[in-house]
Amino acid sequence: MNEKPLPPVLVTRRLAPGVTERLAASCAFDLHDDDLPMGRAELLKAVRGRSAVITTLDDVVDGEFLDAAGPGLRIVANHAVGTHNIDLAACAARGVPVSNTPGVLTAATADMAWALLLAATRRLGEGERWLRSGRPWAWAPNFLLGVELAGTPLGILGMGRIGQAVARRARAFDMPVSYHNRTRLPEEQEQGARWLPLEELLAQSPVLVVTCPLTAATRHLLDAERIALLPAGAVLVSMTAGIVDEPALAAALDGGALFAAAVDNFEHEPAVPAQLLAQERAVLAPHLGSATVRTRQAMGNLAVDNVLAVLAGGRPVTEAG
DSSP: OOOOOOOEEEEOSOOSTTSGGGGTTTOEEEEOOSSSOOOHHHHHHHTTTOSEEEEOTTSOBSHHHHHHHOTTOOEEEESSSOOTTBOHHHHHHTTOOEEOOOSTTHHHHHHHHHHHHHHHHTTHHHHHHHHHHTOOOOOOTTTTOOOOOTTOOEEEEOOSHHHHHHHHHHGGGTOOEEEEOSSOOOHHHHTTOEEOOHHHHHHTOSEEEEOOOOOTTTTTOBOHHHHTTSOTTEEEEEOSTTTBOHHHHHHHHHTTSEEEEEESSOTTTTOOOHHHHTOTTEEEOSSOTTOSHHHHHHHHHHHHHHHHHHHTTSOOTTBOO
16 A cells, blocks of 8 residues: 655754654655755755745745745745745735744744843943953943933834733833834723824834834835934834834934944844944844744744644644735
């Protein structure tokens, strides 16, 4: 009796420990066992004939990708909360569902936003660089003075899961919270925060955290003109690539309009603009928002859950679109 062959699955990047092993019982999977993404030509070759692909944000899924995969592709499971690397319309036109990994990275990303906010307001990066450089120093009343968060108004641009988690953490600092979404949240989700139009939010936010998703409408939403609406000496933390115009942010720091800024996610990763690298008051992190063992395992397991659900004849657990 001939056994039915296992569906072929591609995992495009090394995932957190213990995740891909779950595929072994029901799939014939190949793993690109590297922390770096595949080149485009290698990726297009590797997807041929696959029933499922677990992708990451560096893998562009478009018509060319779908052509290379062929008609047997049944799901693209993105190992990310975002899907801006995927042409959702092209996938839908071919009947290929797309999944993402929402929810499981909320707490870790909100924690990282606060880590960056504290580092920026208290000048931790500057202080550490000073010590490591061997420069002489001594405690002094005016040495590396920062901004105190307690009681300071906090603005949140993007009050989704992550924005709401950032707001919950603000209670410990007695910070009044305002936010902007395209539409106001139901009152029970606002947690006492005020909805404001974008320009009003910016004008009233000495501290601003950006957590909204990247879309065609939000790309470079915070350009030079809008950054200039922030109060003098404001602190800006960006958790989403492409929302903040990075050269404009560097210029605002360079001119002293902002006290400090922190960025975790860059528009053209892994490249970081030289203008930002030159700013002492910029705290720069290499896309660490969800980088905890527990969260990355949860993201990987959710991607696997989506693949297994579709290969079993169902729909993705967390379908995007």
